[in-house]
Amino acid sequence: MASYSNLIRLACVSLGCGLLLSACAYEELPEADYPQQLLYQPTARNGVYTINSLPPATGTYRFSVNLADKKLIIPLSVFRGGVSTAGEVAVTVTANADTVARLITANALPGTAPLPTDKFVLPNTLNLGDGDQSVPFDLRIDLDYLRANTGQKLAVGVTIASAQTPVNPALKTTIISLDPSILKPTPNFTNKADATTPRKITFTNTSANALSYSWDFGDKSAPVTEASPTYTYANAGTYTVTLTATGITGSQDATKKTLTVTVP
DSSP states (O other): OOHHHHHHHHHHHHHHHHHHHHTOOOOEEEEEEEOOEEOGGGGGTSSSSOSSSSSOSSSSOSSSSEEETTTTEEEEEEEEEEESOOOOOEEEEEEEEEHHHHHHHHTTSSSEOOOOOEEEEOOOOOEEOOOOEEEEEEEEEEHHHHTTTTTSSEEEEEEEEEEEBBOGGGGGGGEEEEOOOGGGGOOEEEEEEOOOOTEEEEEEEBBSSOOEEEEEOOSSSSOOOOOOOEOSSSSSSEEEEEEEEEHHHHHEEEEEEEEEEOOO
């Protein structure tokens, strides 16, 4: 009986080892069937990509100005969605005047005109490299044209396509709406005398589209570059105060505002 029991144990151990060896055998798995890649433009997510204010001092910039090249530069990009980023993908970039025209006709872009095609430059093709999730590109707009048309809002459409990889139809076109008035600063300010020290004047800056300031208090003192300074005059009198506001295009569009201030 003991021998029969030992024989059964030996058979079970042998079967277990056989299963273990079979389970541990190397087998090359086929490539996983990942979700399909889709190309898209992140800037198309909110419908119209509106630029109507100066870029913040910190954080992601929405545009920049190259004074040497006389271009306003709007950074854009193409992203690849899906788990896999394998394979190179050629992407075409074209201006989309039809969509802009439809939006203007539907009054979705009130007071806006199409940006003339000879006033901007786009790359014709992009290459999304193997393993790359995105590729950046720039929309470069004629700065002199914008400075000459600060009273006219402008729009341009940018569409991507690819013969290799599908494009998300909802995110294939970015409509950029640009207000060129942001290129020219509008200086303005108010002033108020201190209740107990009348010669101490607080100047409140209410300028728009400016990045830096220079104050001339009209008494031959050195200029002050604070945004909203408080200044104490040495003598009573009437002074012409000048605020110079400088915007993103530098000194070529610096603008002055003057007020007469009477100091008791």
